[in-house]
Amino acid sequence: METVLADELREIAENSQTLKVHQSVPGGVHCSGKLQDGWLLNLHSRIASRVLLRIAQSSYRHEEDIYRLAVKQAWEKWFGVENTLRIDLTTIKSPLKSLNFTTLRIKDGVVDRFRSETGSRPSINTHAPDIRIAGFLDAHNVTLYLDTSGEALFKRGWRHETGDAPLRENLAAGLLRTSGWKPGMPLLDPMCGSGTILIEAAQMVQGIPPGFKRTFSFEKFRHFDQAEWQALKDAVHITPPPAEPLIFGSDISGDMLNMTRHNLEKAGVTFSIPLHQIEAQEIKPPVDRPGIILTNPPYGERIGVRGNRHLQTDELASQFYQALGATLKRRFPEWSVFVFTADLAVPKLLRLKESRKTPFYNGPIECRLFRFDMVAGSNRTRQPRTFQNRQQ
Structure with missing residues (x-):
């Protein structure tokens, strides 16, 4: 659905002076803008599954390259040790043999960063985390994202009853x-x-x-402005x-x-x-x-x-x-x-x-x-x- 997603995002961008929609890629669409533009996308996109904020990208050859990239990032600027954490990893043609081990090394990099900066570390919660970090590997490069959405966006918050196999x-x-x-x-x-x-x-x-x-x-990120978010929702015209x-x-x-x-x-x-x-x-x-x-x-x-x-x-x-x-x-x-x-x-x-x-x-x-x-x-x-x- 990359093409129709890009069309939808361009319509949403008409309501922002800073949101720019760039090229479509397999599985998604690249955009740029302020953090508040991410709020706007989460609120209004009917087609996206998640809105991911790119934190870092580099080439890699081994799992330790990915660990070093994760440990260098200032995660403490985005969330605190009081927030629970989950790491998700997807790959295309990655030469690494164990994705579970690679996911573990990303987690190690994040918690080691917190230990060195704060003396403490966030806990892991795979079922209902406050914060999700997404990693993506292709054959040569690794990209780390903060998931601004949390639960997948098809979960609108209203569904309580479904049939045997509801359409997302x-x-x-x-x-x-x-x-x-x-x-x-x-x-x-x-x-x-x-x-x-x-x-x-x-x-x-x-x-x-x-x-x-x-x-x-x-809404769990550091320095989140509840009043600004509420104003964005109040601007919706039903x-x-x-x-x-x-x-x-x-x-x-x-x-x-x-x-x-x-x-x-x-x-x-x-x-x-x-x-x-x-x-x-x-x-x-x-x-x-x-x-x-x-x-x-x-x-x-x-x-x-x-x-x-x-x-x-x-x-x-x-x-x-x-x-x-x-x-x-x-x-x-x-x-x-x-x-x-x-x-x-x-x-x-x-x-x-x-x-x-x-x-x-x-x-x-x-x-x-x-x-x-x-x-x-x-x-x-x-x-x-x-x-x-x-x-x-």
Whole structure:
């Protein structure tokens, strides 16, 4: 999601005179600015997973090179011995044999720095730390970051109820942006589950920042200005509810719809989203103008409903998708339909030709966002009639 993340960050940067968005890299986007710009990104980014503050970077050959880099940094400027600590390490093509040992050496460098400067050291807490330090290794270089976010940003602070396999909030936001949906456009999720796509869209309609109801690691940093942070949050303008609903959801499960209603309330959405208990293949357009259908149907790898069977061999699934495809062609002319799934056979089962497919990952699962453009009338091109003159 690097491309859509960069687009989103440029929109956020319009509210800052110092935040600059630079190049995208595999797995992220480089930015620069004041520390308060990091607060702004944490508060407003729907797509980012974390906002990492780069502390140091150098080349390395051995674990001791990484230790020396860690022990040289003035960690005491950022947090104190009273704060608990966690170290996370990710690598691409690193020649080092033991990542656990490398992580340990980063930790040793940090605590040895505190011992030399203060005579004491922070404690380690891997479950709920105050401060997280992230290390990244490629084949030649190591970079050390302070994690300004803490808990991953997809944890918005409102979710209390989920289904068997809820879509991550930042992934739902990325799907919405990739689909081209914007507030004011009709949106329907006919397999809404616990409502993640609907809630992300509804918060966008009302201008509710994704980080409005949660806390962040930067609040534990030294010299954190609570008043300035509160002023940043107070500057948020919540849009009044729309006069008419343009976001709609349905699901076959009444329990899931009740869960969606509860989650909408917890997420601060103040307008009603019409929800209907109905099978997806029975849906009808909720408004009289074209819009976007965006949905994440259950698939075997995600919740194990189909065990180890491939979707193409599942007769019930084949019947369902065939019926859904017929419904889309018959009832939704001029709509754009987006299906997010790990089952690459979905277009064939829907009997629709995708106009675009965008690769995504849902955790470790490789997925696709398929786009289908519904046309008015039959999807099949009519064959011209042929005539043959015969001599009588």
